[in-house]
Amino acid sequence: MMVSKPNKAQSMKKLLIFICLASLFSACREKSTLEQEVIAVHDEVMPKLGELNKDRRNLQEILKNTTDENVKAELLQAITALEKADDGMMDWMADWKVPSNMEEQKPYLEKEMIRIKKVKTDMLESMENAKILKEKYTTK
Amino acid sequence: MIRYSIVIITAISIFMVSCKEKTPPALPKLGFKKIVDGEEVDHFVKDWSFMNTDSAIVTNKDLSDVVYVSDFFFRSCPTICPKVAREMKRVYKAYEDNPQVKFVSFTLDPKRDTPQKLKEYAANLQVDTDKWWFLHGDKDETFDLTSEYMQIGYEDEDAPGGLDHSGKLILTDKEGHIRSFSEGTDPDETPKLIKDIKTLLKEYEEK
Numbered sequence: 001m002m003v004s005k006p007n008k009a010q011s012m013k014k015l016l017i018f019i020c021l022a023s024l025f026s027a028c029r030e031k032s033t034l035e036q037e038v039i040a041v042h043d044e045v046m047p048k049l050g051e052l053n054k055d056r057r058n059l060q061e062i063l064k065n066t067t068d069e070n071v072k073a074e075l076l077q078a079i080t081a082l083e084k085a086d087d088g089m090m091d092w093m094a095d096w097k098v099p100s101n102m103e104e105q106k107p108y109l110e111k112e113m114i115r116i117k118k119v120k121t122d123m124l125e126s127m128e129n130a131k132i133l134k135e136k137y138t139t140k
Numbered sequence: 141m142i143r144y145s146i147v148i149i150t151a152i153s154i155f156m157v158s159c160k161e162k163t164p165p166a167l168p169k170l171g172f173k174k175i176v177d178g179e180e181v182d183h184f185v186k187d188w189s190f191m192n193t194d195s196a197i198v199t200n201k202d203l204s205d206v207v208y209v210s211d212f213f214f215r216s217c218p219t220i221c222p223k224v225a226r227e228m229k230r231v232y233k234a235y236e237d238n239p240q241v242k243f244v245s246f247t248l249d250p251k252r253d254t255p256q257k258l259k260e261y262a263a264n265l266q267v268d269t270d271k272w273w274f275l276h277g278d279k280d281e282t283f284d285l286t287s288e289y290m291q292i293g294y295e296d297e298d299a300p301g302g303l304d305h306s307g308k309l310i311l312t313d314k315e316g317h318i319r320s321f322s323e324g325t326d327p328d329e330t331p332k333l334i335k336d337i338k339t340l341l342k343e344y345e346e347k
Contacts, residue, residue: 039218039219042219046219050283050286053279053280053283087251090216090251093214093216093217094215094216096216096218
């Protein structure tokens, strides 16, 4: 009985397919990791959005009972910062769409990472400031 | 003959008792008590008024003849909401032909989720907007309402992952009491909610 030996061309073809698949998988993994990292930043601060809105309402309540123009301006500025941070997060989510084209994915995700980190900073800073102002201007 | 009769009667009694035990217990009324006119009453969801996908105003009173499942969501939410919507649709499918059950999704992002956008969202989900309402209203009012619906006895509003991402499916009865809920992010909890709706409907049949 004759066993046909695989010829050189066939072996090369198999090797090429293997290399292609392997590089495809490693590329996928790299990109999905970056995507996961971007989403992780979102997941970290997104649950704070309820608290951020509560902070805004607290300041709006204090503003209603304030007559001092300087304090009013300070509160308004803080409220605007909270609203801007809130909008930043909502806009980020509305715009979030990972391109299906592999070549476009990496630059897109890198850009979005910078953007979501800015959203995170805006949220945390405006919330911290709001809490300081609440403490400062709440009548005891 | 008498002996046989006794055996049969005993068997039937045992069967009836065991059947009775299988009837699920009534669902509790969840949430903290409220004080109305100086009297303590079971928690009920306060009156609300929102805009539906046809830009018509609907209120909680329009749901007084049905039991309904509600959730809070927004279209652009990338992680939690799609999972919750999938589970909500599972429950919807289970009661699609039952006019006694409705579904209500409140958007937490009224700025972007206009009635028109919500209509498109419902069309993508392939659901009937007479049965599953997608409601749009004032942002602060919606946030207030989340506290009303999320008052399920143990929830800490300040907990991480609190209101925005809680993703709960909440079952409300005809009188506005919250009777059951499930985690919309956990598909394993959905069958229990489907069963609880059946139990609740039975309560009204027996009345």
